[in-house]
Amino acid sequence: MLHYAIIVSYLLLSLALVLGFIRLVRGPSLADRVVALELLASLTVGFIGVSVIYSGRAPFLDVAMVLALTAFLAAVAFARYLEKGGQRSDH
């Protein structure tokens, strides 16, 4: 039972990664890409969670924790760059 649930979760998460990646490529602005990157990071956190259940190795959870941390820092840094003089889209 759990085996099938893991397979279904992997499928759904993989499809979500593809959809998020399409938005990351298409843009159209840098802020949209930052939002897509953040989504990809939290998708990867979910992926690691499912992978921890599948492999039975609980220490991999640390990876998810660090990834969530760095994704937040990246989002804040990108936003600061955009606000303090990044490219503008209206001129």
Add this chain to the structure above:
Amino acid sequence: MIIEWLTGFTIVVGSGFMLVAALGVLRMPDLLTRMHATTKAGVLGAGLIMIGVALHFASGPVLAKAVAIIAFLILTAPVAAHVIGRAGYFMGLSLWDKTTVDELKGRYDEATHTLTSPPDTDTPPDGQGRA
């Protein structure tokens, strides 16, 4: 047995929420609506998967780590969404063409990025403002 069913249920539902978040980021028309989709559904999906991990292992350290990840996601997602939305507004991103009201229009100083108050129309003439 029941734990196994619960674990499977939480990870499948969590993955479903993340798929909804990804669909939202692909299909929504402008930056703010895209953030609306990813921030809430993404955090809910990751949180549900972490609950599934905690249920599956049912041990103290794993529970502590799962709770730490969930708390961290819930604490940081609103902050990240706020700074990205603010930066997007200052970038001059166009809103969706069916947007009915933009209450910030003309209120932000482009140079200093400070917000000015709206003209206070319902202040009584004796100078006492609203409570």
